[in-house]
Amino acid sequence: MSLSEFDRDTAVTPREPGVYDADLSGGWAIGSALNGGYLLATMARALGDTMPHPHPFTVSTHYLTATAAGPATVRAETVRAGRTLSTGAASLFQTGPDGREVERIRVLATYGDLATLSEDVRTAAKPPEMPPYEHCLGSEHAPSGSSPVMADRLDMRLDPATVGWAVGAPSGKGEMRAWFCLADGRDPDPLSLLMTVDALPPTAFELGIGGWVPTVELTAHVRALPAPGPLRVALSTRNLAGGFLEEDAEVWDSADRLVAQSRQLARAVRG
Amino acid sequence: MSLSEFDRDTAVTPREPGVYDADLSGGWAIGSALNGGYLLATMARALGDTMPHPHPFTVSTHYLTATAAGPATVRAETVRAGRTLSTGAASLFQTGPDGREVERIRVLATYGDLATLSEDVRTAAKPPEMPPYEHCLGSEHAPSGSSPVMADRLDMRLDPATVGWAVGAPSGKGEMRAWFCLADGRDPDPLSLLMTVDALPPTAFELGIGGWVPTVELTAHVRALPAPGPLRVALSTRNLAGGFLEEDAEVWDSADRLVAQSRQLARAVRG
Structure with a gap:
């Protein structure tokens, strides 16, 4: 089976420990900027490679400057590794017109393993009412x-x-x-x-x-x-x-x- | 007028650029740990001293390890200074039993100036219904x-x-x-x-x-x-x-x- 568009376009390649190369795809543009959720998923993929737990539980993302299609670098690190949860940080950089790195996005994230959670659900939330x-x-x-x-x-x-x-x-x-x-x-x-x-x-x-x-x-x-x-x-x-x-x-x-x-x-x- | 308990207990003292000493007060304990909101306010005070804008607009806080009353160090930095908004990062550290620094909390925050916002409000939100x-x-x-x-x-x-x-x-x-x-x-x-x-x-x-x-x-x-x-x-x-x-x-x-x-x-x- 061929790679999905999403998996292909959020792929990251490790360059050295904690540093990943990405080639951001213009296919996820909204107007002239790339979609923030697409960029977040790309950074979360790098974090998932760095962190001892597989799944994002909570991810906080501050958008600094607009990100364009093309090459980008993600730097990701584990800040604390715990038994149930681990916390990490990541930043997305691109090269500015003057050749210097510009930080586009900074993320703090806590990862865990969703497969280990109990099935216990006590929720007041209901799915949205909408037409089929x-x-x-x-x-x-x-x-x-x-x-x-x-x-x-x-x-x-x-x-x-x-x-x-x-x-x-x-x-x-x-x-x-x-x-x-x-x-x-x-x-x-x-x-x-x-x-x-x-x-x-x-x-x-x-x-x-x-x-x-x-x-x-x-x-x-x-x-x-x-x-x-x-x-x-x-x-x-x-x-x-x-x-x-x-x-x-x-x-x-x-x-x-x-x-x-x-x-x-x-x-x-x-x- | 004397300093309020809140202002006294969230005070930070600059040690060197971007590094602040705090003396966390046991008066804000919930059980054996200090309240997370009290600690966040203390870190936001250090960030406010570091950043070019005065007020927190959005602050994302990941809690790593429980914080105890006593001395702590806040490291805060401006990540990006913009015209309307600036983004910064801060960490709270305490000294562990082995004498090494342990990171307790990490924060990403975007600051601005609330006094410059327009008075335009189009809201569906209503105050909570509750007794006087x-x-x-x-x-x-x-x-x-x-x-x-x-x-x-x-x-x-x-x-x-x-x-x-x-x-x-x-x-x-x-x-x-x-x-x-x-x-x-x-x-x-x-x-x-x-x-x-x-x-x-x-x-x-x-x-x-x-x-x-x-x-x-x-x-x-x-x-x-x-x-x-x-x-x-x-x-x-x-x-x-x-x-x-x-x-x-x-x-x-x-x-x-x-x-x-x-x-x-x-x-x-x-x-």
């Missing part, structure tokens, strides 16, 4: 040329109740919901979940705010190994104030389990 | 000896609907709500908000889970300069699974503004 897949809207329904390049990597179908923005009639509610698969059929895993939490159109669109909504910081929790099959993703924003908004994501797997949660602080660049 | 201050329960209502030492620093009154755990009858809902002031009357500011988000009893208690609920990671967003006067804090947990739970905090000021949000991933050590 076949009643949701794919990029083939979007106005021609309006979908980002990254949409070609995804099989994503938006809940019609959350796409008013696409026809100039945002709902005013800070909500976005979608069915979510990788276009090449690769099943979800903890790494792809880190991309999934940041892959939908921003809730700001449904609040009537267009333009660029760059992420300042995103923290994702991976809560369980996802079952194969389609995911459901629900985004919500409670508070847009002073030009900043938080955006929460929940990702549910085909077995109705909450497999990832994230919160990001983003900037509404144009009001 | 005089109908909520202070530590003088708690069973004798059951309150942590830190309770003496706070004037905190819990919503009676969320204190079933204290009399052996947890509600089963992952909710906790309180009125919140510092006991010495000091008004809230961005630094004290970082302590406030982690100061209530854990929601796990209302889920029927006693014992230690150590924080793995906590990310806090400070969204506005708080108005003087009492705060309202609402915690909620949606998903307890596999021995881990997320806990979300919202902090509202006396002017009904959402001034801080946080999410932490915690471990339910005993089921």
Whole structure:
């Protein structure tokens, strides 16, 4: 079986201990910048190679400067190795126009082993209420040329109740919901979940705010190994104030389990 | 006016550029460990001294090992200085029994200037519904000896609907709500908000889970300069699974503004 687009494009090659070469793919662009979730997944792959535990449990990502397609270096280190959990740090660098390294993203992460968790679940969380897949809207329904390049990597179908923005009639509610698969059929895993939490159109669109909504910081929790099959993703924003908004994501797997949660602080660049 | 307990106990003294001495106070203990929010505020004070912007906008904290009262060293650095936002990193160290430095906590933070934000607010968030201050329960209502030492620093009154755990009858809902002031009357500011988000009893208690609920990671967003006067804090947990739970905090000021949000991933050590 050939490597999935996601695995190919998030691959990292060890150069020396703790230093990895990556070749970031323009296929994950949103406008002129690469998607933050794609970049996070690439860094988490390097961290997973460095750390004594296999899976990201909680990953905090601060975005410093916009990342472009092309060569990049990830430096990753284990900060503390524990029995159940280990904590590490990673940074993504690219070469600036003057030939010097520029740091793009810095990450702190705590890793563990999701396969060792008990099956005990006492949850008040419920999967999002949304229409079945076949009643949701794919990029083939979007106005021609309006979908980002990254949409070609995804099989994503938006809940019609959350796409008013696409026809100039945002709902005013800070909500976005979608069915979510990788276009090449690769099943979800903890790494792809880190991309999934940041892959939908921003809730700001449904609040009537267009333009660029760059992420300042995103923290994702991976809560369980996802079952194969389609995911459901629900985004919500409670508070847009002073030009900043938080955006929460929940990702549910085909077995109705909450497999990832994230919160990001983003900037509404144009009001 | 004398220094508040909070300002005195979170003070840091510059030793050399980027290195600060702290003397952590046992007055902020919960059981045998110091409160994570108190420690975060102390580290954020050192970061604020290092960074070109004054206020924490988003702070991601990974807790490595339990911190004890006594001397500690904070190392803080600016990673990137921008026009609107700057990003920094900090670590808290203590000397271990073998005389070597042990890292306790690592932080990534993005700072800005809350005073420059526009007054534009488009929010769906509403303050928590809870009884007035005089109908909520202070530590003088708690069973004798059951309150942590830190309770003496706070004037905190819990919503009676969320204190079933204290009399052996947890509600089963992952909710906790309180009125919140510092006991010495000091008004809230961005630094004290970082302590406030982690100061209530854990929601796990209302889920029927006693014992230690150590924080793995906590990310806090400070969204506005708080108005003087009492705060309202609402915690909620949606998903307890596999021995881990997320806990979300919202902090509202006396002017009904959402001034801080946080999410932490915690471990339910005993089921």
